[in-house]
Amino acid sequence: GESVGLHLPTLSVQEGDNSIINCAYSNSASDYFIWYKQESGKGPQFIIDIRSNMDKRQGQRVTVLLNKTVKHLSLQIAATQPGDSAVYFCAENIRVRDDKIIFGKGTRLHILP
């Protein structure tokens, strides 16, 4: 299930199940979106990206869905593994404006054995 903690919401998923992590982005002008995975004490690690001219993109075990109408992104992880335990952030960029990547709030993914 999903719960909201003091700062980061946590999603608990059974090992082997699929995970869906959601993100609401802030700026309707954003045209480039990235999902990052951050393990404790480390920098963010690139997972997958998508540009605004697409609504779906697939990688290895991961899929990103983009709904521009409601400014919503989701990251789907298939067959969740213990190594997927981390905090996941969506990030947005307005390419025509600048290079800045702005991060969303993040979701902690907890894998249940």
Next chain:
Amino acid sequence: GAVVSQHPSWVICKSGTSVKIECRSLDFQATTMFWYRQFPKQSLMLMATSNEGSKATYEQGVEKDKFLINHASLTLSTLTVTSAHPEDSSFYICSARPGQRGYGYTFGSGTRLTVV
């Protein structure tokens, strides 16, 4: 692949002293680098954009005189936290973009700063 190296990985300093953090792009040139700060259980907050050969651009609310940024070469940006105080204790992370705008950003491994 593109690698960004950050040094040191952790540092402890006394209140009132200054600390320098280095961010290097190892296998690509970066005219622009970014500095973020992250408090426990929170997201990354962009502090400033570091521009090679020119002044850094700071986000609203970030003190430019306290967080000095120097980007003297295409592979190195430094962040100096001056007159550090315990409230400056945080995880500082840099990033750079290896290619053209809108294609992937690589992050360093972060620096844990503790001010005592």
